[in-house]
Amino acid sequence: MRKFGVFVVSLALLAACGTDSKPEAGPVELRMTVWSANEAHLKLFNDIAAEYKQSHPDVSVKFDPIPFDSYTTTITTQIAGGNGPDLAWILEGSAPDFVDSGALVPLDDTLNKTDGYDLDDVTAAATKLWKHDDKLFAYPFSTSPFGVFVNTDLLKRAGQASPAELVAQGKWNWDAAFAEAAAVNAKTGKAGLVVRDFDYKTWDNLASVWTGWGARAWSEDGKTCTFDAPEMVDAMTALHKAIFVDKAMPGPGVAADFFTGESAMTITQISRASLLTKSFGWDLVPLPTGPKGKYAVVGQAGLGVLKKSKHTEAATDFLAFFTNPANSAKLAQYFPPARKSQLTAAGLAKGNPLLKPAQLQSVVVDGIATGVVKPSHTGAAELSQLVRAALDPLWKPGANVKAVLDGVCTAIDPQLSK
């Protein structure tokens, strides 16, 4: 019995020790979680932090890359446990969860007070997702359109016309894209077209395809499932045929990395340009036009300050610096800004040695202006998993597309109506 008492007392002591925490004065180390471990990206961030340190010697910033797959889960767990970062990148898919939850610090005051920040320069379309009750809770530091990177060498080998030519002729549509991809696969054995990061799991990347048919995952207000709508059925039928009949796209379980030369085309965001090597000739073209015409799809990444941080003032201040016009221009080579003044091909080309102004105009500038944002919803983690599980039966030869899509809606209706 005595032993039990001793343990209860020590438990209480430990608990007391655990909760004792005061924000320290003096040198401050801020931690920003990011999902890119790319060396070029990190170098850029560290350079910006170093510059900040010159005017704020007390503040150092550490960038903490967390694997993309589990990024949101990991930071949510950290936040829930009181170990959250000071600043965090936020995926557009889970923006509603973060913005609406009160976990983030409102940024308007600090941003408006900062000299030369010019918050009005940021487009309203870009900030829509990150506002709640008219306050801005996360800054959209990256509005990255999807484009098609093309391996011109592989296409030549397969005797196919370059997409750039097709674009010029107005013939660059999904039928043509699938046909060329299938030809590459037939003639060279390499994969034709790869929707990067989809891998038959991360289905929201398919928005870059289905938007061409005018399809959406759910209604604008997020309450109605539109997976079973005719537009989506058509889009998925075309996709299914391309994968399992035409073999234009690799099937489940087959890995083909465009940037190591394993596929002729890949749909991804321009930040991946840093993966390009000189080992093959390449081009960047906009997404093919779909039955509903020309379209663009963008992903967004927000940067927010966590309320639970011990240094919210310092963190917000750094955020303002990190995203001010000068640094926006620097980040622009990988993370297209939402600032109207910087969204010109010439302006972007300055920071982007790899891409030509023509490419930047057609893919980035036009894409951001008209792009549809990838799907987002509250309860993103669970919703995403429900859709993924319900879509799995689709990735087999001979699947009944309509039935599977009906099943998706059955699975997520309860979640959407919450």
Added chain:
Amino acid sequence: MTAVLDRVSQAPPVRRRGFWTARRRDHLAGYLFIAPQLAGTILFVIVPLILVVWYSVHESNPLSSESEFVGADNYRHLADDQSLSGVLAATGVFSVGLVVLNLALALLLAVLLNQRLRGTVVFRTLFFSPVVVSMVAWTIVWGFLLQDNGGVNGLLDVVGVDGPNWLRGDATAMLSVIVVQVVKNVGLNMVLFLAALQGVPRELHEAARMDGAGPWRSFRSITVPMISPTILLTSIITVVGSLQVFAQIAVLTQGGPGNSTTVLVYYLYQQAFQFHHLGYGATLSLVLFVIVLVLTTVQWQMRKRWVFHES
């Protein structure tokens, strides 16, 4: 020896010790020795179990850090959770498949190795080796081998069989997960069965042979009863173990395709740590606990019927 004992126990207690007689000191020693284990059991087993019940009647939003009392809501959710029946079915299929395959294979291998042929020690080592290989390493390697263009289909190709995309079909994915787990652990049960088989007196078999019994009859009526205590113990351990399989599923299939390999433990993990429904996760933990309790009790009770006792 007993004379010594008698003398010791009959000696009058040494007066200056007072309260702390030798017997009392021994009692104290007993309690002190078990104190760490006891404290640990209370702190890390019983207290969490009580907390699980407490969490199961709350729900919290991790981002906003509010936790509210929801009463029996999580339990009601058990009833209208569309996915749960599938999860329980998958758990059942997985456990039954695993236990049957594991025990049958372990017994078969043990019987083969018990034949006292030359070189069986080498095979024993080979069959046991996966037990000591790191589990995640083992699972990752199998993940590669089970790809559509991986090693397993490569081997099948050699004998002219066109292997399916193992991890992408509902049934084949479940089969794959079961086989990977069985091959990893069967060596343990095999060794236990082997030791038990070697404990069966040869005279019994010889007597049976003289009575005209064939090898199968001999096996069924003599060997199996004689090793039944081992069979019972390994089956309890294997059944409880099968309900705890997590890493293999997390690495190989992530519960897919669809939800076909989402067993209860994996579902619990998803709910609690991926979707951040800690309350519902706690409720699922209780379901898991009840299942383990029931199965273990049932098996333990069956020992009176199935296990052969000398007396």
Added chain:
Amino acid sequence: MSRRAKLAVYGLLCVFAIPFVFPTWWMITSSMKPVNDVFRFPPSLVPTRFDWSAYHDVFSMQPFARQYFNSMYIAALVTLGTLAVASLSGYAFARIRFRGQNALFLFVLTGLLIPSEVTIVPLFQMFQKWGMFDTHWPLILVPVFGAPSVLATFIMRQFFITLPGELEEAGRVDGLGRFALYWRIALPLSRPALGAVGIFTFLHSWNLYLEPVVFLSTPENFTLPQALTQFVDAYGGPAWGVQLSAATLIAIPVLIVFVIAQRQFIEGLAHTGLKG
């Protein structure tokens, strides 16, 4: 045994051995191949070209050496701790008469019935409240004092029960106190059981996956099983070649130790009294 029967037995053994041996063999050989060869179809059993660069990447992509150290020292601490706690408890339950011992033993045994997955949620919250999230404390304290060590206690108790009473009586006569009886007489005799328990416990700690994933968040603190799943390229796709090399580095030392000491391994297990 007839010749045919012998051949049948050997044949069966060889066929069965394939799934046990092939994966390990494939893992080791593939880690030495260049990445493109790994996926060649049909796969080659023996590497034709060698490429060791993946091994270099293992250490540059993650603090792998540190993670190796983490796994090792945690497993060592857990093993020593468990041996101490379990041998003490097992001895007490087996050889000391004290009031309520049977009830207390059953109470401790409940730990066997409660899988760690059931208690992981509250344990997670508890350790967070104590400020021990992202430290190794949960990975050490829980196995040593909690449910995983109960099996060890059970085994030690079974073993200590089999010790002849005379040895301890002789010790009593020599004036040894209870702890000395345990330390000087019973414990040295229990080497086979300690060995088996030690091996079990080390392997269990070495292989823990759910617990590190739940309790740890900084790569420098990760253990090996967890680290193995984190070898991804900059955008999250698995880095195949590097994973295989890391897996080989993790599996090989244990395999080598096993092959050398396999008799003790296997026979220690068989004699744990788990036979029932």
